[in-house]
Amino acid sequence: MKTILVSFPEGVNAIIEKELIGKIGGNKSEVVRTLVVAQLMQLGYIRKGEKMSKKIDRKKMEEIDLLDNMLTSLVDLLEEKGVLTHEEWNTKIRQKIESKKKLVSFRDLEGE
Numbered sequence: 039m040k041t042i043l044v045s046f047p048e049g050v051n052a053i054i055e056k057e058l059i060g061k062i063g064g065n066k067s068e069v070v071r072t073l074v075v076a077q078l079m080q081l082g083y084i085r086k087g088e089k090m091s092k093k094i095d096r097k098k099m100e101e102i103d104l105l106d107n108m109l110t111s112l113v114d115l116l117e118e119k120g121v122l123t124h125e126e127w128n129t130k131i132r133q134k135i136e137s138k139k140k141l142v143s144f145r146d147l148e149g150e
Contacts, residue, residue: 044070049117053127062135076138078102 046054054069063069078084083098116122 047114047117049127050113053131057131058135080138081105 051066054066058069059065062072075084083102
């Protein structure tokens with residue numbers, strides 16, 4: 039397994055700490071890992087019930103990096119402009135989590 043350093047705006051960090059730890063992971067790393075794997079499954083890079091491949095081709099990784107940069111920029115901009123409140127964001131995250139409850143856990147994908 040690889041370790042990747044990521045940075046989040048304070049608002050995102052607060053959501054992870056207050057709303058998601060204990061619900062979709064036991065700590066920040068597990069929460070972020072669960073969210074990333076769920077997004078990869080939703081985008082079709084990982085199929086439900088399949089083991090994660092050891093290598094994702096370079097083009098897919100570049101696309102994931104681009105999507106990550108786009109999402110981070112959008113969230114930063116929405117926070118700066120006051121367009122999105124933390125409560126609205128929390129509500130939307132809870133709705134998405136509820137709709138994705140049937141996803142395979144990260145440990146199942148890893149093949150432990």
